[in-house]
Amino acid sequence: MAGPGAAPGVILGIETSCDETAAALISTDGRILSNVVSSQADLHARYGGVVPEVASRRHLELVTPVVREALGQADAKLGDVELVGVTAGPGLIGALLVGVSAAKAIAWARRLPLAAVDHLQGHVASLYLEPASLEPPFLCLLASGGHTLLLDVQDRRGKPRVLGTTLDDAAGEAFDKGARLLGLGYPGGAEIDRLARAGDPEAYEFPVARMPELDFSFSGLKTALLYTVRKLRADELERRRADLAASYQRAIVRALAERTLQAAASSGARKIAVVGGVAANSELRRALPDAALAPLELCTDNAAMIASAARFAEAIPYPGYLGLDAYASTA
Numbered sequence: 001m002a003g004p005g006a007a008p009g010v011i012l013g014i015e016t017s018c019d020e021t022a023a024a025l026i027s028t029d030g031r032i033l034s035n036v037v038s039s040q041a042d043l044h045a046r047y048g049g050v051v052p053e054v055a056s057r058r059h060l061e062l063v064t065p066v067v068r069e070a071l072g073q074a075d076a077k078l079g080d081v082e083l084v085g086v087t088a089g090p091g092l093i094g095a096l097l098v099g100v101s102a103a104k105a106i107a108w109a110r111r112l113p114l115a116a117v118d119h120l121q122g123h124v125a126s127l128y129l130e131p132a133s134l135e136p137p138f139l140c141l142l143a144s145g146g147h148t149l150l151l152d153v154q155d156r157r158g159k160p161r162v163l164g165t166t167l168d169d170a171a172g173e174a175f176d177k178g179a180r181l182l183g184l185g186y187p188g189g190a191e192i193d194r195l196a197r198a199g200d201p202e203a204y205e206f207p208v209a210r211m212p213e214l215d216f217s218f219s220g221l222k223t224a225l226l227y228t229v230r231k232l233r234a235d236e237l238e239r240r241r242a243d244l245a246a247s248y249q250r251a252i253v254r255a256l257a258e259r260t261l262q263a264a265a266s267s268g269a270r271k272i273a274v275v276g277g278v279a280a281n282s283e284l285r286r287a288l289p290d291a292a293l294a295p296l297e298l299c300t301d302n303a304a305m306i307a308s309a310a311r312f313a314e315a316i317p318y319p320g321y322l323g324l325d326a327y328a329s330t331a
């Protein structure tokens, strides 16, 4: 998305936590001036998942051209940037380090402050971008390849309270593993979403685990699909693939939507929001019609959401960030 010409005072966001190399420029009031995402999905597809070392090397090749492209599309220069925001974790450590090092170098060369952004808070901050900026408090379902969280978001700064989480696989992981069992490509969520449109969601009964409290569990569902697929001959699997995708997707969406509505009721939240890669799922979007949904291009990993979160993070002044480290997980 090209900006109308960037005014001085823009924020540069950089994201390299997994297999997307991304850079974006936003204005301090949350308008997206450019949002460049270079996906490495093709590179990892033949392995059926992200290979960390391959991802790090690719980030290294792409990070500078992607930042340059983001500046170009926004019609901005590095001199216009007043704050650099970068994902410091959680994610693949080698991949994160590439973005963190690039951000440090850019900020240090221009004596700019740097904000270390938590990737999950980045996903939540995808809701704070114009033109559909959402004001807390709200209940947020964050469903991605690595996480499934129900968050009580009271304000834009600080960490939201975790009301529920997955006890095993993340929702996106369930989509990806299911897609692999069905012989679909990687990443699997979008593939299942597409194929499910041609299938009958009632064709198969897959179990939706009901965990105590507000937690999720998806590993049993994946095993149920595995056993169902194993019983089918190759030609049957071919014929029933769309029905299997639709039924499997229905079970994941039902679990997510039910728990989210339940959490909203028990926490008294008046607004519900959905973010993360799985928020792109068309059936989930239909299942929560009153929720604020991150725009499609901001659901999967991008740097506009990281720049957005940088506005509400503690910026480290020059040159205090040179010792900043990335972290793989939030312990």
Ligand code: KG4
Pocket: 018, 143, 144, 145, 146, 147, 171, 172, 173, 175, 176, 187, 188, 189, 190, 193, 276, 277, 278, 279, 280, 281, 282, 299, 300, 301
């Ligand atoms: O947020 P994201 O880009 O990366 C992480 O932070 O993990 O989420 C990626 C996940 C993948 O598991 C992918 O299969 C899933 O989001 N995903 C979808 C759809 N598009 C992406 N899942 C279901 N339906 C979709 N349309």
Ligand code: ZN
Pocket: 119, 123, 144, 145, 276, 277, 300, 301
């Ligand atoms: Zn993500």
